[in-house]
Amino acid sequence: MSARFKAGDRVKVRLGSPPRHFRTPTYIQGKIGTVERLHGTYRNPESLAHGGDGLPKQPLYRVRFAQPHVWGKYPGPPRDQLLIDIYEHWLEPA
Amino acid sequence: MHDDHPDNPHAPVARDHPMTEFERRVDAVQTLLIEKGLITADQVRRRVEEMDSRSPTLGAKVIARAWVDPAFKARLLADAKAAIAELGIEFTQEAALVAVENTQKVHHVVVCTLCSCYPRGLLGYPPDWYKSLNYRSRVVVDPRGVLKEFGTEPPPDVEVRVLDSTADMRYLVIPARPAGTEGTSEAELAELVTRDSMIGVAQARTPALR
Amino acid sequence: MSRVHDRGGRPGAGPVDKSEHDLSWWEKRTDAIAMLLMSPQKRVMRVDELRRAIESMEPAAYEKSKYYERWLHAVETIMVEKGVLTREEIERKVKELAARR
Numbered sequence: 053m054s055a056r057f058k059a060g061d062r063v064k065v066r067l068g069s070p071p072r073h074f075r076t077p078t079y080i081q082g083k084i085g086t087v088e089r090l091h092g093t094y095r096n097p098e099s100l101a102h103g104g105d106g107l108p109k110q111p112l113y114r115v116r117f118a119q120p121h122v123w124g125k126y127p128g129p130p131r132d133q134l135l136i137d138i139y140e141h142w143l144e145p146a
Numbered sequence: 147m148h149d150d151h152p153d154n155p156h157a158p159v160a161r162d163h164p165m166t167e168f169e170r171r172v173d174a175v176q177t178l179l180i181e182k183g184l185i186t187a188d189q190v191r192r193r194v195e196e197m198d199s200r201s202p203t204l205g206a207k208v209i210a211r212a213w214v215d216p217a218f219k220a221r222l223l224a225d226a227k228a229a230i231a232e233l234g235i236e237f238t239q240e241a242a243l244v245a246v247e248n249t250q251k252v253h254h255v256v257v258c259t260l261c262s263c264y265p266r267g268l269l270g271y272p273p274d275w276y277k278s279l280n281y282r283s284r285v286v287v288d289p290r291g292v293l294k295e296f297g298t299e300p301p302p303d304v305e306v307r308v309l310d311s312t313a314d315m316r317y318l319v320i321p322a323r324p325a326g327t328e329g330t331s332e333a334e335l336a337e338l339v340t341r342d343s344m345i346g347v348a349q350a351r352t353p354a355l356r
Numbered sequence: 357m358s359r360v361h362d363r364g365g366r367p368g369a370g371p372v373d374k375s376e377h378d379l380s381w382w383e384k385r386t387d388a389i390a391m392l393l394m395s396p397q398k399r400v401m402r403v404d405e406l407r408r409a410i411e412s413m414e415p416a417a418y419e420k421s422k423y424y425e426r427w428l429h430a431v432e433t434i435m436v437e438k439g440v441l442t443r444e445e446i447e448r449k450v451k452e453l454a455a456r457r
Binding site for chain 3: 170261273
Binding site for chain 2: 075076077079080091092094097112114119122123126127128129131132133134135136137138139
């Protein structure tokens with residue numbers, strides 16, 4: 053599976069709370085960040101967690117978010133960042 | 147480790163307390179899995195020994211090398227699993243190992259908000275606080291507040307980066323090399339590297355405080 | 357409303373308790389059993405399944421359980437789900453071992 057995004061791309065995290073295992077924390081859903089790097093492609097844990105084979109493999113990215121964007125009342129300096137690994141199917145172009 | 151004999155799961159053992167419900171269940175599950183031929187008592191014992199051989203001392207060795215050898219540090223940042231293998235350390239986890247560097251301008255701190263992912267294949271079992279609900283809840287939203295509880299106060303002009311490891315990456319922080327260690331040997335430098343500094347809640351020790 | 361394991365930013369969390377304990381032999385054994393079952397050599401279960409079973413615990417049970425109690429619960433759950441063990445034989449074995457000692 054070829055990767056849809058590259059470093060520097062702006063992405064928005066999809067919203068969702070499916071009644072199964074998923075790896076995208078609620079706090080980051082709906083937020084807009086910047087792709088920092090593509091880690092590679094990995095078996096999809098959302099399938100593996102339910103006995104599936106995890107295929108097709110999903111591109112996995114590290115995405116960077118400005119802390120004040122993630123939290124309305126971030127108590128630290130605005131330069132602080134949050135980095136989180138997110139699978140491609142949870143991302144859309146922003 | 148404390149009170150029990152691992153070799154034979156059926157052997158009566160001396161204990162200084164009655165078995166708890168948890169202990170009875172571990173025993174029952176292990177016994178059943180052995181009876182069904184899925185695992186052996188020897189495999190369990192060896193697996194515990196293998197984990198006991200993993201400790202922050204291994205990580206400290208890696209960090210000290212990175213401090214004294216910029217080319218090694220570059221390789222560590224590019225492919226941490228391959229780099230630590232150069233030091234004879236096998237990363238015993240299937241997940242990838244990724245190193246990030248703390249500098250005078252950037253401070254990384256690692257958490258797993260959904261679970262407790264940790265580079266145990268290098269550093270050993272994670273500490274209790276790393277797995278705690280309070281750490282997992284708070285370090286993403288108030289990293290500087292949590293760092294302060296660990297005695298770490300990055301200046302406001304330092305960019306604090308929280309790394310939430312949700313997936314197949316296990317993060318190792320390369321702490322900033324302490325000032326005043328220019329002439330310090332690699333072995334002595336390794337003694338300055340703490341587990342907490344490799345998670346990012348603390349700085350490496352300074353020689354004076356060693 | 358996020359699920360019980362999804363802790364990031366959850367309000368009401370207090371200071372981090374930095375006290376630590378050495379893992380007991382029982383905790384290490386639970387860890388080792390799970391790791392063996394999840395190892396590439398055996399692949400009886402996946403770490404993702406372990407996590408899913410932990411996340412599916414009753415929220416109150418999740419909150420009050422110790423770390424390796426959650427793991428053991430998950431190992432039991434997944435082994436029963438896969439038909440490797442049954443609830444009945446686990447409970448029978450627990451009683452049997454308790455009686456023997």
